[in-house]
Every structure is written in C-alpha cells, then in structure tokens.
Amino acid sequence: MITVALIGQPNCGKSTLFNQIAGYKSLAANFPGATVTYTKGTTYIDNELVEVIDLPGTYSLSWYDDAEKETVKALFSMDIDVIVNIVDASMLIRSIELTIELMSLEKSMIVALNMMDEASKKGIEIDVKKLEDILGIKVVPIVAKKGKGIKELLASIKHAKKPRKRCVYKKEAEEKITDLSKCIAENLKDTQWPLKLLSIKAIEGFEPCEKAVMETPCAEMLTKIKKDLDDGMVIINQRHALCMNIFEQSSQVKKTRKKSVESYFDDILMHPIFGYIAMIAIFAGIFYTVFQGGVPIENLVIGLFGDVDNYLSLVIHNQLAFLIAKGAVDGIGAATGIALPYLLPFLFIISFLEDVGYLPRIAYLMDSTMHKMGVHGTSVIPFVAGYGCSVPAIMATRILKSKKEKYITAFLASIVPCSARTTVIMGLAGYFLGYWYVIGLYAFNLLVVLISGMILKKLLPGISPEMIIDIPPYRLPSLKTLLLKTWQKVKDFVYLAVPMLIVGSVILTLISYYHLDVYINDMFKPILQDFLGLPSALGVVLIFGILKKELTLIMLYQALGLSSIAMVSSVMTHTQMLIFTVFVIFYIPCVATIAAINREIGIKGSAFITVGTTVLALVLAYMTKIIFLAL
Amino acid sequence: MKSLKKANKRNLTNSVCGYKLALMRLAEAETNKTYKVVAIEGGCNAKDRLIKLGLLPGVEIQIKRKAPLRGPFMVTLNDSDIVIGRGIASKIEVAEII
Ligand SMILES: Nc1nc2c(ncn2[C@@H]2O[C@H](COP(=O)(O)OP(=O)(O)OP(=O)(O)O)[C@@H](O)[C@H]2O)c(=O)[nH]1
Ligand SMILES: [Mg+2]
Numbered sequence: 019m020i021t022v023a024l025i026g027q028p029n030c031g032k033s034t035l036f037n038q039i040a041g042y043k044s045l046a047a048n049f050p051g052a053t054v055t056y057t058k059g060t061t062y063i064d065n066e067l068v069e070v071i072d073l074p075g076t077y078s079l080s081w082y083d084d085a086e087k088e089t090v091k092a093l094f095s096m097d098i099d100v101i102v103n104i105v106d107a108s109m110l111i112r113s114i115e116l117t118i119e120l121m122s123l124e125k126s127m128i129v130a131l132n133m134m135d136e137a138s139k140k141g142i143e144i145d146v147k148k149l150e151d152i153l154g155i156k157v158v159p160i161v162a163k164k165g166k167g168i169k170e171l172l173a174s175i176k177h178a179k180k181p182r183k184r185c186v187y188k189k190e191a192e193e194k195i196t197d198l199s200k201c202i203a204e205n206l207k208d209t210q211w212p213l214k215l216l217s218i219k220a221i222e223g224f225e226p227c228e229k230a231v232m233e234t235p236c237a238e239m240l241t242k243i244k245k246d247l248d249d250g251m252v253i254i255n256q257r258h259a260l261c262m263n264i265f266e267q268s269s270q271v272k273k274t275r276k277k278s279v280e281s282y283f284d285d286i287l288m289h290p291i292f293g294y295i296a297m298i299a300i301f302a303g304i305f306y307t308v309f310q311g312g313v314p315i316e317n318l319v320i321g322l323f324g325d326v327d328n329y330l331s332l333v334i335h336n337q338l339a340f341l342i343a344k345g346a347v348d349g350i351g352a353a354t355g356i357a358l359p360y361l362l363p364f365l366f367i368i369s370f371l372e373d374v375g376y377l378p379r380i381a382y383l384m385d386s387t388m389h390k391m392g393v394h395g396t397s398v399i400p401f402v403a404g405y406g407c408s409v410p411a412i413m414a415t416r417i418l419k420s421k422k423e424k425y426i427t428a429f430l431a432s433i434v435p436c437s438a439r440t441t442v443i444m445g446l447a448g449y450f451l452g453y454w455y456v457i458g459l460y461a462f463n464l465l466v467v468l469i470s471g472m473i474l475k476k477l478l479p480g481i482s483p484e485m486i487i488d489i490p491p492y493r494l495p496s497l498k499t500l501l502l503k504t505w506q507k508v509k510d511f512v513y514l515a516v517p518m519l520i521v522g523s524v525i526l527t528l529i530s531y532y533h534l535d536v537y538i539n540d541m542f543k544p545i546l547q548d549f550l551g552l553p554s555a556l557g558v559v560l561i562f563g564i565l566k567k568e569l570t571l572i573m574l575y576q577a578l579g580l581s582s583i584a585m586v587s588s589v590m591t592h593t594q595m596l597i598f599t600v601f602v603i604f605y606i607p608c609v610a611t612i613a614a615i616n617r618e619i620g621i622k623g624s625a626f627i628t629v630g631t632t633v634l635a636l637v638l639a640y641m642t643k644i645i646f647l648a649l
Numbered sequence: 650m651k652s653l654k655k656a657n658k659r660n661l662t663n664s665v666c667g668y669k670l671a672l673m674r675l676a677e678a679e680t681n682k683t684y685k686v687v688a689i690e691g692g693c694n695a696k697d698r699l700i701k702l703g704l705l706p707g708v709e710i711q712i713k714r715k716a717p718l719r720g721p722f723m724v725t726l727n728d729s730d731i732v733i734g735r736g737i738a739s740k741i742e743v744a745e746i747i
Contacts, residue, residue, distance in 0.1 A: 112727065290716065383720075395734075
C-alpha cells in the first residue's frame, strides 16, 4: 500500500481535501492551525487501496510551533511514498517557498493547486502548464471545497515523480551550501534531514539545525558562511526573489479595484468600538438561541419519558427488574432529551463560527486583554474551542509558541465551560432560575478566567513572543460540512457518554435499591453538605462527572431519587442549584482532558491543573453559598 | 544599531530611485499608507515566522487597522492580511514610499 501525505501551509485546505478523499475524519476550519495532529485514512485509486495522511499546516520545514514540528517529524519518520503539496492559489508567492523546500526532500511529489475559485475571484489567473514547467512537478488545479479536480489529482498521484533537480540560489551561495553539505556528510552520520536542507537551515539560523552542525567540526565553516551570507538573509532573499519570479512568470493579476467583502465586514467586526459590541452581541446571541431552543425540548422529552416510566411500571412487575429498566430508559431519555437539545445546536454554532473565519478576528480584538493574562490573542483559538470540548482546546495549544503561554492557556481553557458543562448551566441553572443566570454564569466564568490568568502570569517565569497570525478571508461553509462537523464533535457523546450513562443509571438504581447510598453519602457529607450546603447524594454525580462531564446533569435527578428533572426544585433550593453549577463549571477536568493536558504540558502541569481547579471550584462554590445565603 | 546604519545607507541609494527617505518603525507608521520594509531587528524572536509570511526587507506593506489599547496591527502584504503584535511592529523598520 502506498502512503500519501498531504502537506501544505496552514489553512490551505488540506483537511478539506482529506475529508473529500478519505471520508469525513479530520476537522477542517477557517483559521490557521485547525489541525494539530495527524489523521490517517484510506482511499482507492484505480481499485488500489492507498493510505492518506492529513498533517498540520506548516509554513516551512523549519518549524516555529509544536503543530508545525509535528508535520516535519512525521515527514521524516513516516514511510511516505508520495507528497501531495497543497498550495493556496490565491497566495502563490508565499506557498511556493514551502514547495521549494519540499522539492529538496527528493521524494515523489505533486502539487495540488487549491482555492482556484478564490484566486480567480481575486483576479489571479494562473497558467498551470507554465507553472508545471518551471517547477518541474505535476500541478493539478483543484477546488477542494467543491470536490473539483479531485479525480484528476488522484489519478496523477499514481504517476508522481521525483522533482527534477535544480539550483535555487545564485552560484556563490550554492557553492557555500554545497561545501557545508559535504562537510556535514563526512562528520554527521545520524540525521534525518536531507543534507542540503540541513545546511540551508543551519545557515539561516534555524536552531535545531544550527545546533546539530555546531557540534561537528564544521562549526567553524558554518560561522564563516553565516557571516558571508549576512546570517542567511542572502539565501532567504534569493529564495523569495525566485518565488516572486515564478509567480510573475506563471500568473497574471487583473487588478480588481472593488472593495472586497472582507473589508466591509472587517470595518464593523474589527472596529475599535463596534467590533467589541458585535463580539459581545454574537456570544450573548449564541447562548440565548441555544437556551431558548433547548428548554422547550427539555420540557417535551421529560414529559414523554414520564409516560414511558408509567408504562414500564405497568408491564414489569418485578421491582428490581423495573428499576433497572427504568434506569436504562431514563439514561437514554436524559441523553437525548436533556443533553442533545443543548449540545447539538451549540456545537453547530461553534462549528459555524470556526468556519466563517471569525476566530482570528477575535484574536485581534482580544490581544491586549489577553496580555494581562500573560498570553496573546492567538490563545483565543483554544479558548473558543474550549466552549465546545476541552480536549481539542488543550491540543490547540500546540499553535502557541512559548511554554509559558501553553501552560497558562491550558489551565484557562480547562476552566472554560465545555459544551457538557453548558448542559448544566442551561439545563439546571437556566431551566430553573432563568436566562439571566445563564449569562451571569458565563460572565462570572470569564471574570474568573481573567483573574486566574493574571495570577498565573505573575507566578510563571518567562516571556512569550507576541502574536503573528494570518487572517483568512471570510468563507461561507456549506450546510453539509457543518452538519458533518457537528456530528464529528457529538459522536463522542453518542458512542461514549450514552453507554456510560445507561450503565451509570443502572448502577445508581442498584446503589439505592441495596441501600448503599448511605455509606457513599457519608463519605461526601463533610465537603458537600457541611461545607457547601449541598445534598450529599450529589457526590456520586460529581464522581461520574470526572469520567465524562455530560453525565453530571443527566445523573443528577436520578441520584437525588427523583423520577424526573422537573422535580429537582422540590429537593434543591435555587441557591443550592447555583452552588452546584458553579462547582461543576470549575472542578476537575474530565479524564480525557487530563490525559490531553498530560500530553501537552506534562505530568506536573496536569497535576497542578487538577488540584488547582478543585481548589478553585471549592472556593468559588463556597463564596456563592455565603453570598446567596446572605441575600 | 548597526543594522540601522546599514539600512540608512541602503535607503539613501533608494531615495535616488524614487524613494524619499523617511525611515521609521512600523509601530509609528500610519494606516493606509504604503511603506517598504527595510529591516527586521535581529533579536526579534518572531523574525522567522515573519519571513515565512512574506514580511521581509524590500516588501511593500500597509497598515490596515490598529486595535485599541496598544493592541496589534492588521497589515497587508502581497495581498494577504496578517495580524502582528505591536511589540513586533516596533522591531520592523520601514520607509515611507512617497
Ligand atoms: N473557497 C474555497 N475554500 C476552500 C477550498 N478548500 C478549502 N477551503 C476552505 O478553507 C478553509 C481551510 O480549510 P482546511 O481544510 O481546514 O485547511 P487546512 O489546510 O487543513 O488548515 P490547517 O489544518 O489549519 O493547516 C476552510 O474554511 C475550507 O472550507 C477551496 O478550494 N475553495
Ligand atoms: Mg487541517
């Protein structure tokens, strides 16, 4: 089986292409850095099975952040037969820089010239044949989003050839590079880098390469060459000039003097005053829509499942069997009736936000606020992802440059309420106390995020370089991609949370049937009842919540021994609901999130976040109790 | 400082070819005017990424908008939009094209 790797600069459409040829598996979104880890899939070319790998975008092979490093690592360590270099046709000059680097790997490759639709909208006309001749590689124009040109692309993958050798730099520079390569070949045996590329990157001052060479006897030579070539600027300039040249030879630009759609939208959405008003309105609007849409469905389903329970009690006469059946039915009912009405629309809207390209614009607006927390605007991307699910949010910290930034963002993203916690905010606090409590809780959460960030900034040493982010054009996603993406995000809930929920419900039923709850509740009494003033029965719910946050709301009423969530108000006061919700928003992230934190920032970080969030939740829930009991 | 002097020299020649000398930091530049990038300060941590995004000496650049409260800049170069922090902007040397 041959393996094909999709490689290209961030946001050029790799994941979109991948999803087109290998089935919807990778999340595409309209901001640079949407993919931070590889995804493998398969497809058929002429009845032959082919492996396809989607990789994070990288501007070049000398990585800047961890997402880019992931790609270079994969490129060097995986067995890749063909490189499909995806190039954004509307940004040809910058994209060819990567193409030239990839050519030096001397692997079979083809260029997929994507976004042809946007290029022509910008007035750029590319002579594909000419580009092909100049580069010496097969070039296939495609529009990944619409599936155009994909057949031709797949067909040419089979005939991909190694690029014809060529010199990129002027004679003087080429000679120096060759000298250094020769020296390295004699002195450095174990490197995954192609020697010429290693030399170039060392001269340009890319740290891992420079360090590797400096440890060999070629160090002196490198120092001299660097001096001669103005610290590598000479080759950088020559390469850039070459890219400009290729662009000019192969493309014609008709100046469209029309003001683009972007500028009209940006004039409002990035305005120094209206931009912020719009942002607040957009988020308040999202919460409002999800809330207003969810409550009636929650009501409806609760009624429906009450009827089913009554029916069950009529047909099943064995008490234990009835309870178990009821537990299972309640589990399914709660999942579809209480969680999904909030989860689905919420995840759908978040997907929409990601796909239109609003996120990098929020990054721009929020940059100076984020500085107060020791991070930059780019961290907005993990934050917003955190409203969906904490796991991808934590992984998204790979697009951040410094350790400090990653650490702070991971901590803060894990206390941003994920969609599962949103079900508690809306389905419990909102359902019983009203919409303004929903908004209040989200605002309160942001305030806590801000203050925690300011404290973390003081505690952690180090500085982070400022943000640099590429602003993509606005793009309108199709309904189909949005639905597929929402399904991709909610899949986990259906396959993982629902079975857990059914098992959990049955366990809860059994616990109360055998009167084990007395012992368990005694365990939680000091913290929950004495300290926070909550029913001890909620302890089990909170434990299940660590496994998967979606379980929290759904198991709540079962743990309280109620037949439906509507009855919660008969055993819990409004203040208790609020205390519970505050606790749930902040306490320990779920197991999957802890594992992700572990991977991204290490065991120390995950231990700190686990303990830190618990303490935070206890303090804030206690404060809620004091304040609201005093009112 | 050395790079600045070098840049100045380069720019002097430039002025002969139609560029008038008005050297400044990008951070002090105005919106919607076209500038030419002269140099990126060496110690700048982000230099690598800037170069990859096409922001390198000789390129024409425009500031599209500035975020309030000492926020970042949105700049246009080679027809693409990039946002850069103000600190970075203060390490980029530009010359106004008149
Ligand atoms: N107009 C247009 N948009 C496209 C095309 N291909 C992809 N897009 C859009 O471009 C955006 C980025 O696509 P992705 O597939 O996420 O890009 P990527 O290369 O995987 O990006 P990273 O994972 O961030 O490196 C999405 O909004 C796509 O819908 C195309 O051919 N034409
Ligand atoms: Mg991707």
